[in-house]
Amino acid sequence: MAPPMLLSMILLLLTPVLAQARLSTRDTEPSDLTSYKQAIYLPFTKKFNSAYTPTVRGSINGKAFTFPVDTGSTGLMIGEPLLPDVDLSGDNTDQYEKGWEFLTSSSLLYNGYFVPLNITFFGTTRSRRAVSQVPVLVVQSVIKCPTYNSTTGQGVCPEGGSVKSTASPRHVTYMGVGFGRNIAGSGLNFGSPDHNPFLNIIKINGRRTFSFRTGYSVSTKGVHLGLTARNTRNAAWVELEEGATDDARDWAMADMAMKVNGGDSYAGKVLVDTGIPQMFIQPPPCITLPTVRILNPAPSSVTKYTTRVKNGTQLDFAFPDFENGVAGYDFDVGDESFPSQPSYVQPVSGRPGTYFNSGRNFLVGFTIIFDAIGGRFGLICLKCTDDDGYYE
Ligand SMILES: *[C@@H]1O[C@H](CO)[C@@H](O)[C@H](O)[C@H]1NC(C)=O
Numbered sequence: 001m002a003p004p005m006l007l008s009m010i011l012l013l014l015t016p017v018l019a020q021a022r023l024s025t026r027d028t029e030p031s032d033l034t035s036y037k038q039a040i041y042l043p044f045t046k047k048f049n050s051a052y053t054p055t056v057r058g059s060i061n062g063k064a065f066t067f068p069v070d071t072g073s074t075g076l077m078i079g080e081p082l083l084p085d086v087d088l089s090g091d092n093t094d095q096y097e098k099g100w101e102f103l104t105s106s107s108l109l110y111n112g113y114f115v116p117l118n119i120t121f122f123g124t125t126r127s128r129r130a131v132s133q134v135p136v137l138v139v140q141s142v143i144k145c146p147t148y149n150s151t152t153g154q155g156v157c158p159e160g161g162s163v164k165s166t167a168s169p170r171h172v173t174y175m176g177v178g179f180g181r182n183i184a185g186s187g188l189n190f191g192s193p194d195h196n197p198f199l200n201i202i203k204i205n206g207r208r209t210f211s212f213r214t215g216y217s218v219s220t221k222g223v224h225l226g227l228t229a230r231n232t233r234n235a236a237w238v239e240l241e242e243g244a245t246d247d248a249r250d251w252a253m254a255d256m257a258m259k260v261n262g263g264d265s266y267a268g269k270v271l272v273d274t275g276i277p278q279m280f281i282q283p284p285p286c287i288t289l290p291t292v293r294i295l296n297p298a299p300s301s302v303t304k305y306t307t308r309v310k311n312g313t314q315l316d317f318a319f320p321d322f323e324n325g326v327a328g329y330d331f332d333v334g335d336e337s338f339p340s341q342p343s344y345v346q347p348v349s350g351r352p353g354t355y356f357n358s359g360r361n362f363l364v365g366f367t368i369i370f371d372a373i374g375g376r377f378g379l380i381c382l383k384c385t386d387d388d389g390y391y392e
Pocket residue numbers: 116117118133
């Protein structure tokens with residue numbers, strides 16, 4: 001089937017073009033990052049796999065850890081048994097702040113104390129290291145609580161709400177590095193920039209940070225900490241709105257617009273979430289996505305049936321919208337030849353406003369960048385289509 005692949009990932013021109021327009025790369029503005037020299041590359045421990053959250057290596061107090069890099073949450077959680085140097089016995093806890101985190105994807109509720117720790121991230125050689133200083137949620141209890149209300153919960157599972165699970169603090173090592181997540185109902189009450197391990201780097205390769213642009217990029221290969229002209233080359237930038245706190249590094253999720261089957265455009269917020277393989281869409285109340293009801297494939301799921309956006313549905317996305325698009329992509333749900341095809345697309349509800357979660361396969365098509373100083377989200381297209389519509 002040689003004819004032009006219309007279902008292509010595209011970069012939109014400045015002029016309003018339809019999704020199926022041929023691909024064009026837009027010249028990026030001259031880089032303002034030339035004065036920043038300090039950066040470090042953290043390779044992922046394994047080849048990118050759609051089924052798993054990518055991980056990087058590092059250590060805390062000399063003990064080795066493999067840290068997931070989840071852009072869909074914010075904050076580092078480590079089980080108390082994994083940190084023998086941290087003493088949370090008796091009155092020792094008085095000096096620490098109590099904290100919790102709820103991960104909606106797994107319905108797991110983590111409780112513990114925030115302990116300031118230094119986290120070392122490993123680069124490509126022994127001498128390449130980055131040190132981050134953040135309050136780490138040292139987890140003392142983890143329970144599965146499907147009835148937890150992320151808006152009002154305050155870390156407490158409702159009476160009788162917890163269900164049996166194998167979760168235990170002994171297995172907890174979870175790292176969220178996302179931005180714009182510390183909003184009402186996210187379950188990430190402490191997910192502000194001061195808790196984000198990638199935004200609190202104090203040392204690079206043994207030297208204190210002095211020429212360091214706080215921010216990072218994530219590709220399918222690894223992470224660059226610290227933005228430079230070089231590691232942001234060819235990025236198309238989307239301006240971000242201010243975040244929920246006064247922290248100058250706090251920015252809201254990026255803006256994106258969507259069309260379904262070539263219909264009207266709807267604006268919403270987007271989360272490029274390396275923590276999940278699927279895509280979630282919460283459409284505006286005025287539209288209904290074409291869906292099918294299927295037997296819930298999730299093991300031990302609460303509901304027998306679940307819904308999916310129908311295969312063949314054409315989805316079309318633009319950053320930040322179709323009028324001023326700097327990047328975008330469109331595809332038919334289920335088309336396995338599409339590089340950034342999510343494992344499935346599910347409609348969701350209950351969040352404030354229209355919302356999209358691209359899932360981690362987005363990274364196959366685009367490397368993403370968060371500029372915490374400039375308040376920008378960057379996209380470097382990796383699989384853009386050529387004039388004939390083929391992926392490069
Ligand atoms: C973290 O590292 C800094 C700089 O080396 C040091 O001053 C501080 O005491 C360390 N903090 C902890 C909790 O180890």
